[in-house]
Amino acid sequence: MDILETHAYDRRKKRNMSCALFVSLLPFFLSSALYFYLWTPDSKASLMTAGVKSAPALLLAAAVLSWKGGQSVMGVAGGLLFSAVGDCCLVWPELFLHGMGAFAVAHLLYSLSFLSSRYTAYTSSFTRFLYLILTVFGGGFYIYLFPFLQKAPDSHLLTPGVGIYILLLTLMAALAFRTHHVATLLGSLSFMVSDASLALQVFNVVQPFQYGHIVVMVTYYLAQLLIAVGDVKAEENGDDFSKWKRS
Template sequence: MEARGREAGRKRPLDPLLLALRLLPFLTSCALYFLLWLPEEEPSWMGALAKCLPILCLAGGVHVAAPPGPYSRGLCRGLLCSALGDVLLVWPDCFVFGMAAFALAHVFYVQALGWVPIRLALLGPGLVVSGLYFRLLKPHLPAELGLPVGLYIAILALMQWRALARGSPAALGGVLFSVSDAVLGWDTFVRPLASGRLTVMVTYYAAQGLLALSAEQGRPRRAD
């Protein structure tokens, strides 16, 4: 009985071929986005669709193929909110609404990732780095964006902590999401970075893909 319990609690290895087939729509839509590479200065619904399509593919894949339960439901909701944020951020005037959509996505991710194991030691470094980044960024923000951006960074740091506590691949996904948003913030408000947009989108899609991939695994261990 005990041996069976240990066996049931282990994470099942993913079949590489099956995984590749499940990721094919996501990878194909990512390739389409980078092939189109629509200019930022010309917002359009085609650009919005190309940008959010990979995330919609991930949401559909998690909904259809991932084990049912609170974890996959939370990831699906987070991915759908992210797709909405992708669309809104295509239009600069909708920046605050897009940021709010991503903040809600992180709330759903935190809800899915859960609070066990707690691993408080992982929280401190993330808060320190996030706080230092916000301190560097704040002088370059419009006055009305100081509080919303600060709240968003705090929610993102919380999501990264819970992703790190859960472990790979969610952990790497959480870190890459933070990297993507940090580069985006600096490129947008401080000064343009060489290959900034490419870095943002590659790390962003990779982060979302890894978070979605974590739904294929079993439940996290209940003890630290």
């Protein structure tokens, strides 16, 4: 088999994998569409609401498990399962801390996955610069939130809890950049945008606006999708960040 035949074979293999991956993600797309179709600003907390909201993360976890097997339980699939728990908790405002704790565990599992041998680590001056930007953003955002956290009824729990959560979220994003997988790093950034939007509204930094919930959920589902796709394709693509920068 010459070079041209090998290249054509690789292209067919990647195309077939992309088609199969898209088919396995169809339940996620359908459940996400169902959530936005059913959600209204006056939706009441209920088991049905929790189930519809958490279904996309659960279906993504099932898709990752079908591709990566049980090993992903302690990685991205496990993170998606804990995210589904967090989704359920956040339906009831009184369970906000429980939900934040579930998402904190999810970020830990994502971080463990990004540190695994399936993701090749790359360190450069540009990557270190990105680490610095993420650290400054995370620390600055916590400082900005601090006075609003102090006004919350359960500030003695929220103030340190939010600080730890932001630290874990920033760590997850930094490790995502370390992998140099475009889908993974864009997913981590989308997660940060989603959580920042949610925090600004929950802690009354800004007045809830008309499409505030939509912004939070669209960026959240997009983040989970990109992280899941990045995990499935981690072994296939290698360092695609450098290619993305050159394109």
